[in-house]
Amino acid sequence: MGDWPELRGAAEDVAPRLLGAIVRRGSVAVRLTEVEAYAGEHDPGSHAYRGRTRRTAVMFGPAGRLYCYFSYGMHVCANVVVGEEGTAAAVLLRAGEVVEGLDVARERRPGVSDRDLARGPARLCRTLGIALADDGCDLARGPVRLELAATPPDPADVASGPRVGLRLAPDRPWRFWLAGDRSVSPYRRHPRADATSI
DNA sequence: AAACAGATCTACT
DNA sequence: GTAGATCTGTTTT
Numbered sequence: 276m277g278d279w280p281e282l283r284g285a286a287e288d289v290a291p292r293l294l295g296a297i298v299r300r301g302s303v304a305v306r307l308t309e310v311e312a313y314a315g316e317h318d319p320g321s322h323a324y325r326g327r328t329r330r331t332a333v334m335f336g337p338a339g340r341l342y343c344y345f346s347y348g349m350h351v352c353a354n355v356v357v358g359e360e361g362t363a364a365a366v367l368l369r370a371g372e373v374v375e376g377l378d379v380a381r382e383r384r385p386g387v388s389d390r391d392l393a394r395g396p397a398r399l400c401r402t403l404g405i406a407l408a409d410d411g412c413d414l415a416r417g418p419v420r421l422e423l424a425a426t427p428p429d430p431a432d433v434a435s436g437p438r439v440g441l442r443l444a445p446d447r448p449w450r451f452w453l454a455g456d457r458s459v460s461p462y463r464r465h466p467r468a469d470a471t472s473i
Numbered sequence: 474a475a476a477c478a479g480a481t482c483t484a485c486t
Numbered sequence: 487g488t489a490g491a492t493c494t495g496t497t498t499t
Contacts, residue, residue, distance in 0.1 A: 311480070320480070330496055346479045348493030354480090367480060397481055407495085440480060463481090466488095 277415035279339035281423055282357040286312035286364035289357045291433050291451045293366055295424035300403045300417075303376035305393045307368060309452040309459045311438045313354065315363030319443035323363030333411045334363040341419050343400075343410040350397035353405050355414065355421060369396050369439070369450070372458040395460045428453065440465050446473050 282289055290312040298305050313321040315334065322344065323331045333342045334356055342354040342365050358364030371393045373380045380392050380402045393399040400406075405419060414421035434454040437446050445468035452459040 313480075322480080328497070344480080345493095345495055347481050348479085348491085348495090350479090350481050352480065369480085395481070438480070442479090465480095 277339065277413070279415075282338035282355065283359060284357070286314050286357055286366055287449050289364075290366045290449065291430075291435075292423070292427050293355060293368075294428045294433060294451060294453050297374065297422040297424075298368060298371065298399075298403065299375070299420045299422065300405060300409075301376070301379070303380050303403050304374050305371035305399060305403060306374045307371045308456040309370035309450070311367040311369055311451070312449040313365045313367060314449075315358070315365070318447075320438060320441045320445075320447065321363065321365070323365075324443070327363070331363060334365050336360060336411075339414050339421070341405075341409055341412040341414055343405065343407050345407055346397070351400045351405060351407055352396040353400050353409070353419075367396055368399055370394050370452070370458050370460045371399055372456075373402065390457055394458050436462065437464075439463055442467055443469050444473060445469060 290310045293310050296307050315321055315323045323334050327335050337360045338357045340356045342356050354365035354367045356365050373392050392402045409419050412419045432454055435448050435451050438450045442465045
C-alpha cells in the first residue's frame with residue numbers, strides 16, 4: 276500500500292477503476308458510484324489548467340493523495356490524485372452510497388434521505404466529514420483512506436458522459452458511473468458552458 | 474489590500 | 487426547470 280500502481284495511468288483510464296472503491300474517514304465509509312476525470316494542465320476543466328498554484332500543488336504530487344478544494348463559499352469537494360508525480364491528474368469523487376457508519380452520516384446531514392447522503396461531491400464530503408484540512412492526505416495512511424475494489428468493475432456496468440457543471444471543456448465524456456445505481460447524481464450543464472471547447 | 478471565481482446545493486414553482 | 491444563496495480561499499495587484 277502507498278504505492279498505488281492502479282492509479283498511475285491517465286485520469287480518464289484510472290477513473291473507472293475507482294468505481295466500487297471504498298472511501299473511509301473515521302466510522303463512515305462510502306462506496307463510490309460516480310467519479311470524474313481531470314487531466315491537469317492540458318484540461319481546461321481542471322483547476323490545474325493554469326499551472327501550479329498553492330491551491331493545486333497537491334495535484335502535482337504523487338498519486339494516492341487527496342486533493343480538496345473549497346467552492347461556492349460553503350462546499351468542500353475531494354479528488355484522488357492519480358498519474359505520475361509532476362503531472363496534475365486527478366479524479367473527483369462525485370457520489371457514492373454509505374456502507375458503514377450510517378448513524379453518524381445521518382447526524383451530519385439532518386433531514387436528508389439515505390439515498391442523498393453522498394449523492395453529489397460536496398454532499399459526499401460533508402457526509403464523510405472531509406474538510407479542507409484533509410487536503411494532501413495520504414490515502415494509504417489516513418485520516419481519509421481509500422480501499423480499491425478487489426477487481427475493477429465490469430466495463431459493461433460502467434456508463435460515461437460529460438462532466439457536470441463545467442464552464443470550460445464541458446463536453447469531454449470523462450464522467451463515469453455505475454449504470455443504474457440510485458446514488459448517482461443528476462447531470463446538469465453549466466448555464467454558461469462554453470460552446471466551442473471540447 | 475482587493476477582486477474574483479466557483480468541478481454546488483437547496484428550495485421553490 | 488430555474489433562481490438564489492453564500493462567502494471562503496485563491497489569485498492578483
